[in-house]
Amino acid sequence: MITRLATAIGCGLLCLAPVSTLADSRHPLDPLSWQEQWAVLEVLLDAGKLDEDTTFNRIALKPPVKDSVWSYKPGIAVSRQAEAYGRKGKQVFEAVVDLDRKSVTAWKEVNGVHAAFLDKEFKPDLIDELKKRPEFLEALRKRGIQNPLFVECVALPLRYLGEQEYMNRRIAMLHCRSAQGVRNGWPRGIEGLGVTLDLDSKEILEIVNESTVPVPGTSAEYDDETIGPLRAFPSPIEIRQPLGPGFKIDGHVVSWDKWRFHLRSDARVGTIISTVTWRDGGADRPVLYEGNLSEIFVPYMDPSLNWYTRTFLDAGEYSAGGLANTLTPGIDCPDNAVFFNGIVIEDNGRPKDKPRVACLFERYAGDVNWRHDQDGRPKRELVSRWTALLGNYDYVVDWIFESDGQMRVAIGATGIVEAKMAKAKNANDASHGGPREDAHGRFVDQHVVAVNHDHFFSFRLDLDVDGVRNSFVRDVIKEERLAADHPRGSIWVTQQKLARTEYDALLDTDMMEPSLWRVTSEGRRNAVGYPTSYQLMPGMTMGPVTRDDYTMKRAGFTSHALWVTPYRADERYAAGDYPTRSLSGKGLPEWTEANRSIENTDVVLWYTIGMHHVPRAEDWPVMPVLWHDFKLRPFDFFDRNPALNTSREP
Secondary structure, eight states: OEEOGGGTTTTSBOOOOOHHHHHHHOOTTOOOOHHHHHHHHHHHHHTTOOOTTEEEEEEEEOOOOHHHHHTOOTTSOOOOEEEEEEEETTEEEEEEEETTTTEEEEEEEEOSOOOOOOHHHHSOTHHHHHTTOHHHHHHHHHTTOOOGGGEEEEEEEOOOOSOSTTTTSOEEEEEEEEOTTOSOOGGGBOTTEEEEEETTTTEEEEEEEOOOOOOOOOOOOOSHHHHOSOOOOSSOOOOOOTTOOSSEEETTEEEETTEEEEEEEETTTEEEEEEEEEEETTEEEEEEEEEEEEEEEEEBOOOSTTTTTOEEEHHHHSOTTOSBOOOOBTTTBOTTOEEEEEEEEOTTSOEEEEEEEEEEEEEOOSOEEEEETTEEEEOOEEEEEEEEEETTEEEEEEEEEETTSOEEEEEEEEEOOOEEEOSSSSGGGOOTTSSOTTTTEEEEETTEEEEOEEEEEEEEEEEOTTSSOEEEEEEEEEEEEOOTTOSSOEEEEEEEEEEOBGGGGOBOOOTTSOEEEEEEEEEEEOTTSOEEEEEEEOOSOOOOSOTTOHHHHHTGGGGOSEEEEEOOTTOOOTTOSOOTTOOTTTTHHHHGGGOOBOSSBOEEEEEEEEEEEOOOGGGSSSEEEEEEEEEEEEESSSSSOTTTTOOSOO
């Protein structure tokens, strides 16, 4: 569903077709409707596969066969299937439901894995029992907390770190804080107190009091009353499109300038951009079959209790209730934005509406599309945006379409940096005669150390450049020595290298050994004879420092900036289907062990943006948005600059 705030008093919803006609006009990639979500539960119930102990992590469209999507024309009947992942009791299962025939066509029990956490598991009933335990109450009193009433705890999956005792159990560790009297409870963590739970057997397994750090009275509020008068600019800026947006939306299909693509929200990975084409000479040329965020990995760099297990695979572990957060008009998206609503599931599989999970808008910021001398064109962009709220962090994810055939993908990190409480007041007395309390982070407030950590964002990019028969090449930039009597001495040249197998395409960015990464077409050439192609142009990215750390091996996709695999419909998540308490090497490392051929075939690129975050004072109490991006850029895809004839008016 799509909403635009300007129509809230009128239609409210942008003229959605009646339910009875939706099936006839539905695109193969349209997400499940409310009725289809319920149909999945009803079919499973009729088949004897659903009872009161059944829980769900995912009910979503089962991706249709790729060829049928590319060949789809409006009016063609579309077969609809749904996939359902969950647990029946303690048994993990995967099911496929045929929505046309109302039948379960596949049912598989999956052993040796853990399903993603449910909403109810983050705050289990065991917390109430814990607050009655004498050893827990005594640990609180040592930290100056006389009553546990205002202590808030959340259970997070305990990562498998090689121990055998808990390997097959649903183990969680509690993280608690005292938020009494404050809006922002993040700087009130209870340090050195570890509580381990078994969520299936409903046992409190262990209470460990490693060290006692009093909870400080530090306040890090950021509400208007605390901040005081807001800065005002002398002249306001208005964003208006009096004639409406310059794009068209037909169901979930968006048309803008020469671009056409399908947009849908997915509970696990956020917005998925699909079937991207460019209108060229009366024909729609395929560029990208599917692009989306695949996984987020955030490991913290502190070895102490409560911290060494904080190695979050956010998309796979924490997407209960939907990864995409509800957008706030005027803050997340400008006034001219159109909003998309979504449907997510509750723990029992029942559908629930979630408003404004994505937005779409045009923008012009005075930038230049191209220019020479006194001539040129202004730059207008189309932006698809969604945001994720994952505990303390917020992420803004943009897909930006430009009139020169380029797509830019940008991700911005903001929110509240996670911090630990320190006995020392600040950096001047941090040592206290022992190890410095800011050895694994930096003081950002009195008695508050923001802990060093990483952010890794893996994107899955199924490029189909002028068709599905593609190859991956590197244009390596190398020095060429000139003749001894030449005044230059040396120049650089490009040397094209074809990646024939997956191992050939395991790449990292290196400023001292630069190269261009391109997906080339096997079936089309441009006017001067080069195979048409699209370039993946990396932004600034950093690889892991702690390569022998078990948690980094668990997120093995971070070991390279780029992976290239042959297309497989069931390879969708960089860290594997089940990252919760997973073993090392799942996902990309496991798939690429076979070193499959990637020459003249349907290829998928997996690119990871990586950043090491050393917090600073300016990141507190709320961090300004820090952006990183990469580009998908036409490279000999056209015969000349496709933006030559764009308007002189933005």
